[in-house]
Amino acid sequence: MCLFLLPAWFPYLPPVKTNGHEKICCNFMGKERRMSQTAEQLHRVGLKATGPRIVMLEALEHDRSHPTAEQLYERLRQHYPSLSLSTVYQTLDTFLRVGLCHWVPGADGRLRVEGATQRHDHAICRVCRRLFDIERGKDATLSPPMELPHGLQVTDWRIEYEVICVACQEETKAGKQQAQISPKPKK
Numbered sequence: 001m002c003l004f005l006l007p008a009w010f011p012y013l014p015p016v017k018t019n020g021h022e023k024i025c026c027n028f029m030g031k032e033r034r035m036s037q038t039a040e041q042l043h044r045v046g047l048k049a050t051g052p053r054i055v056m057l058e059a060l061e062h063d064r065s066h067p068t069a070e071q072l073y074e075r076l077r078q079h080y081p082s083l084s085l086s087t088v089y090q091t092l093d094t095f096l097r098v099g100l101c102h103w104v105p106g107a108d109g110r111l112r113v114e115g116a117t118q119r120h121d122h123a124i125c126r127v128c129r130r131l132f133d134i135e136r137g138k139d140a141t142l143s144p145p146m147e148l149p150h151g152l153q154v155t156d157w158r159i160e161y162e163v164i165c166v167a168c169q170e171e172t173k174a175g176k177q178q179a180q181i182s183p184k185p186k187k
Helices: 035-044 051-062 069-077 085-098 166-181
Strands: 016-018 021-023 025-028 031-034 102-104 112-114 120-125 131-135 160-163
Touching: 035 051, 051 069, 051 085, 069 085, 085 112
Parallel strands: 120 160
Antiparallel strands: 016 021, 025 031, 102 112, 120 131
């Protein structure tokens, strides 16, 4: 069993008795999970299970919006006012290095992260730059080379699709229809 101290701001539910054993749960924005699961996940990659790390890992695993560090900070500071933006940046950097989260390209050029652990790809709308998660099929057989030129070693890979999303397609259609309806200016 893993024991660690959490700061006073950590979301805490009283211990729950299950089959005579006590389990402690955390409640992140309405989602319950055993703290020991998150702590074990951190320990597996060689990290201490600190309050900010647990809260951030929980947030990333439940947030599918590919937040920037600033967005993650804004969401968390509402519930954890002692959390600093510097801590968020440092923790994200650590999570990226050990593989607990992944960076994704953002339309604005800023670092965006995701905590989704299941393998998936991304589609980016070339008009509005919205980012979509694309689940990989079970029969996906594409595999990358183990090594790239210049001695680069492949550690992970994903496919990025350039698309036009449904909303942008509809907007384009509506614009074309409006142009056909509008009377032509007289010369």
